[in-house]
Amino acid sequence: MSDPIEERLRSHLTARAAQVTVEPDAAALADRAAARPRVGTPLVAGLVALVVVLTGGGFLTGRAVAGSSPVRAAPAAGALAPAAGASGLPNADVGGTAGDGPPLMSLFTRTTGTGVTIRAYRSSTDGSCSSMMSCPPTGTLPSPAPVPTPVPCPTGATCAQPVEQATSTLGAATGASAGTSTGESAGGGSASSGTVTTTPPSTGSGCQQLTVEFSTDQAVSSTTLAAPTQGALTASEVEILGSGSFGEAEGAPAAWVAVLVGSSVTSVHLVTSTGSVLDAMAPASGVAVLAAVGSTALAATSVIGIEQDGTTGAVPSDQGAGTSGPGCSTVPVVPPPSTTTTTTTTGPSTTGSTTTTTVPTPSTLVPATATPAVARPTGAP
Amino acid sequence: MGELGSIVDEVEGAQPEAAPEVPPATFADFYADHFGDLVRLATLMSGSADVAPDLVQDCFVRLHARWTSVRDPLPYVRRSVVHACASHHRRNAVVRRNPLPSPRPSELGADELDDALAALPARQRAAVVLRYYADLPDAEIARALRCREGTVRSLISRALADLRKVIHP
Secondary structure, three states: OOOHHHHHHHHHHHHHHHHOOOOOOHHHHHHHHHHOOOOHHHHHHHHHHHHHHHHHHHHHHHHHHHOOOOOOOOOOOOOOOOOEOOOOOOOOEEEEEOOOOOEEEEEEEEEOOOOOEEEEEEEEEOOOHHHHOOOOOOOOOOOOOOOOOOOOOOOOOOOOOOHHHHHOOOOOOOOOOOOOOOOEOOOOOOEOOOOOOOOOOOEOOEEEEEEEEEEOOOEEEEEEEEOOOHHHOOOOOEEEEEEEEEOOOOOOOEEEEEEEEOOOEEEEEEEEOOOOEEEEEOOEOOEEEEEEEOOOOOOOEEEEEEEOOOOEOOOOOOOOOOOOOOOOOOOOOOOOOOOEEEEEEOOOOOOOOEEEEEEOOOOOOOOOOOOOEEEOOOOOO | OOHHHHHHHHHHHOOOOOOOOOOOOOHHHHHHHHHHHHHHHHHHHHOOOOHHHHHHHHHHHHHHHOOOOOOOHHHHHHHHHHHHHHHHHHHHHHHHHOOOOOOOOOOOOOOHHHHHHHHOOHHHHHHHHHHHOOOOOHHHHHHHHOOOHHHHHHHHHHHHHHHHHHOOO
């Protein structure tokens, strides 16, 4: 027996439905389908864009925060032909650190013609330069020069060692080590017209360090040198900060020399006694690091600075004044012969005047004891 | 019931959704065959003959976008119509909570049964329409409402109980 309410519902609904007359309108349907907003595609595109932005932002943030791997920067523009493979930006503050050390500012990255890749960084520390140097500067020392007045150390601050301590280990040398010399050589006493500037002591403002990394296909090495700023030199001065070698244990020895040059020196050449150029580069922030492969790469070589007008500028009379880190040895200094005076004509594009420049005979540069070299894993780039 | 009866017959005769009895040849054919029936169904569910065509048109637009992936379009579009009417019912519930100063009379004419049906919850109303107008079995109603058959019977039972309170046969 059917429920009366159900029967009434059936009849009522059927009657109401019969009142509805409608015809399919395909055109209206097509219009509506065409006008229907496609939310799916923009939504998916938005999600993809969001993922990309978040991923990229996280990557960049991570790189910025971490900052522990210094970005390799480039050599200064104008690096000479022997220096190949340069890339990046000079003087880029990479924000990296050497371990727990101060932030490193990349000076340049270059690869020499013999395949030695050099990466140089400058950093400042609050400590003393002398504490970083395991060996004192050797070689010809300048005549006693006025000792700079030490800056009083603020209470509680970490200051550099006094000037006297930095120069007290220099044997016969006294006074400030930042002077220049045209005096006698420590070895033979002969006169030398070159300019040698030993590493200046730091003052209360901290010590500038030059960290250099070397790498070849077989070995890598690094060293840290005390590096005064370019302003400590006169325009044409060339100062050897250090030299050394690495890779002997790996059977692929290479030698290097780091120099600081004055503002007018536009390129630095490492030349042999026969005059051939082993390596050359344009200084970056007054710093140039030259390297060559070979156990005797730096034997009987000279470092020559070329000034802006093409003049062969100052050449260190003692090219072994620097240190090369732990285990460094005193670089034997060959007494330079009597200086010769030559006439050098300036470049045609400059003043055209003829200037007389005293060019010393290149002295012998012997690399110091090798810095600890690290064998490169097989297959490493 | 006319054409709707054919829909019901087709649905009732169909076995599981994966194997429709006679798949429509084209979307245009399917639209021409079922649009009117579904509009009537929507009219009874929504209580508005003006809104129902729009609701059904929207359902066909959605079906058109998925035409190639829908294996059995009739249950699909019927369920879509039920949901569209439920959404319309919810919107009307908001309007009812905030009545206009002069509410319109029932579009289907003054009738106590219409008023009683309009007062039912959307799912109860849909279940009643699908049962007593479309003559769908509980299984198909459950499929359209996305619920179990027991729930369908419960919905219809409650709806009839509410209708008996206001309808005096």
